[in-house]
Amino acid sequence: MNLEKQSHSTKLDKRSKYLRSLVLECLIGGDRGHMGSAMSLIEILRVLYDDILKYYPKNPKHEDRDRLILSKGHGCLALYAILADKGFFSKKILKTSSKFNSILGGHPEFDKVPGVEASTGALGHGAPIGLGIALGARIKKKKFNTFVIVGDGEINEGSFWEASMIASKHKLENFHIIIDYNKIQSYGKTRDVLDLEPLKQKLQSFGYEVDEINGHDILKLKTYFKKIKKINKSSALICHTIKGKGFYFAEQNPFWHHKNFFTEEEKIKLIECLRY
Amino acid sequence: MRKMCLETVFELAKKNNKIVFIGSDLGPGVLDNFKKKYPSRFLMEGVAEQAIIGMAAGLAMQKFRPYVNTIATFITRRAFEQVVIDLCLHNLPVTLIGNGGGMVYAPLGPTHQAIEDISIMRTLPNLTILAPCDSNDMKNLVLQTTKIKGPIYIRIARGGEKIITNGKKSKIGKGLVLKKQTKFNFLTTGVTAQIALDAAKKIKKKYNMDVGVIHFSTVKPLDKKLLKKIIINSKKIITIEENIVEGGFGSSILEFSSNLKKSKNNIHIVGLKSEFSKKYGTQQEILEFNNLKDEYLCKRMYNFIIND
Numbered sequence: 001m002n003l004e005k006q007s008h009s010t011k012l013d014k015r016s017k018y019l020r021s022l023v024l025e026c027l028i029g030g031d032r033g034h035m036g037s038a039m040s041l042i043e044i045l046r047v048l049y050d051d052i053l054k055y056y057p058k059n060p061k062h063e064d065r066d067r068l069i070l071s072k073g074h075g076c077l078a079l080y081a082i083l084a085d086k087g088f089f090s091k092k093i094l095k096t097s098s099k100f101n102s103i104l105g106g107h108p109e110f111d112k113v114p115g116v117e118a119s120t121g122a123l124g125h126g127a128p129i130g131l132g133i134a135l136g137a138r139i140k141k142k143k144f145n146t147f148v149i150v151g152d153g154e155i156n157e158g159s160f161w162e163a164s165m166i167a168s169k170h171k172l173e174n175f176h177i178i179i180d181y182n183k184i185q186s187y188g189k190t191r192d193v194l195d196l197e198p199l200k201q202k203l204q205s206f207g208y209e210v211d212e213i214n215g216h217d218i219l220k221l222k223t224y225f226k227k228i229k230k231i232n233k234s235s236a237l238i239c240h241t242i243k244g245k246g247f248y249f250a251e252q253n254p255f256w257h258h259k260n261f262f263t264e265e266e267k268i269k270l271i272e273c274l275r276y
Numbered sequence: 277m278r279k280m281c282l283e284t285v286f287e288l289a290k291k292n293n294k295i296v297f298i299g300s301d302l303g304p305g306v307l308d309n310f311k312k313k314y315p316s317r318f319l320m321e322g323v324a325e326q327a328i329i330g331m332a333a334g335l336a337m338q339k340f341r342p343y344v345n346t347i348a349t350f351i352t353r354r355a356f357e358q359v360v361i362d363l364c365l366h367n368l369p370v371t372l373i374g375n376g377g378g379m380v381y382a383p384l385g386p387t388h389q390a391i392e393d394i395s396i397m398r399t400l401p402n403l404t405i406l407a408p409c410d411s412n413d414m415k416n417l418v419l420q421t422t423k424i425k426g427p428i429y430i431r432i433a434r435g436g437e438k439i440i441t442n443g444k445k446s447k448i449g450k451g452l453v454l455k456k457q458t459k460f461n462f463l464t465t466g467v468t469a470q471i472a473l474d475a476a477k478k479i480k481k482k483y484n485m486d487v488g489v490i491h492f493s494t495v496k497p498l499d500k501k502l503l504k505k506i507i508i509n510s511k512k513i514i515t516i517e518e519n520i521v522e523g524g525f526g527s528s529i530l531e532f533s534s535n536l537k538k539s540k541n542n543i544h545i546v547g548l549k550s551e552f553s554k555k556y557g558t559q560q561e562i563l564e565f566n567n568l569k570d571e572y573l574c575k576r577m578y579n580f581i582i583n584d
Binding site: 140 | 319322324331333334336337338357365
């Protein structure tokens, strides 16, 4: 079975469903949000925060923390869910998402949300910023790693490829790209809008150590991230994911890329999908 | 002016190990001394301006103080969104050094002529904009950049210009009186201070009248205290800039004046026309073509004086 099919058939466990329920709190509380783009990301963030990253929720700016930049800022509801789950801020805040006085907007902001490294939303900014952080860490001889999560539509941007060339030139072993390859961008399939294939070869030719994985497979993600800390160049991981994963009516459905206003019927259907 | 700017960055780097220099694809030999002495803090990253500015932001997040240098239009046009989001939104101490502000690259045509950089950069929150009038002014201002908390844009003008500051020192955020304020004043930024001084000299010689020249090396934030005093006490003001009139330095003075209680309609703006130059030649030729010359300014100011 290829990775795309595997990502479709992967069953979600209790924790993955729980994290999705936190995303629903934001979505339903704010009555809007990038639903599909958040749901494809959950397992990637879960594994990073449960098993890989070094972080300090009570001291989010700790100098030795690993840095994670969610460059596809529109996937922020997933990031809010995991940050709240880890105690960076209270889970009660989730339902205020997108409200006038909330700290949680439709794109994440570094000076409002504890644990957010950089304000993102305009695409193609996270990789260059992460590159600078990684280079800075090297100059200062700091041991932490920098991870940047980009969307597939996002890497239509030239700035991503500029940053990739520079990372390759510097052989930055502390700089890791993760591509949430759910294959749907705003208008439709990435294949039709602006095809990225052959993506693996492209990334390899830009100097990355490249792997492909089912982005909903917890064990595989864990094994991969433990391995990449030991390689001596920048890495890129293509995560085959499902947009709207866990919600059959939203999966790979471009109309659920971003939603505002949920009918009562939709709300019930969303919650039902997460029954254990 | 450019050489002085970069040499001053090197001077700063000797005293401060957080200073990093980032170039795009500059000419051969630029800051070789810096590269030799501090190789890990000297970066030349290719024609990739968007990534370079993002990278500078990342370095600043790591408490470095990057100085980014490339041609002004490639900073202000090409990488505008990176300047807005990566630097201004995050309010990071990155200094952008734009070569060829105004018509320095006259013979290279509209792709390289930074005629609207002041207008577009002025719109950005948190950004400080500096346009020195000579290389002494440049050195003096660059030395102060380490005290500024947010991003800075420095506009470099032509090289080999006359030194007009002669011991007078600009402070970031303050105007500099080059010739004592009278009822009729020229307000300038960048190298137009030189043209204004020449015009003032001509007015004195021809008509025995005194005209003030006040140079604003900081276009943003404006020295509002000094400006208020000048606007209220002047009969006529001519602002002069090597930038299009729309949204530029003079425009910022008018915006400020419009909100003053005792505002008067006494400000006139002289600058470049908002059009892509159809001429090449020298910077001087293009400036004169746009009436940025002492004879024109002398005549215009004199007309105000005699009609008073």
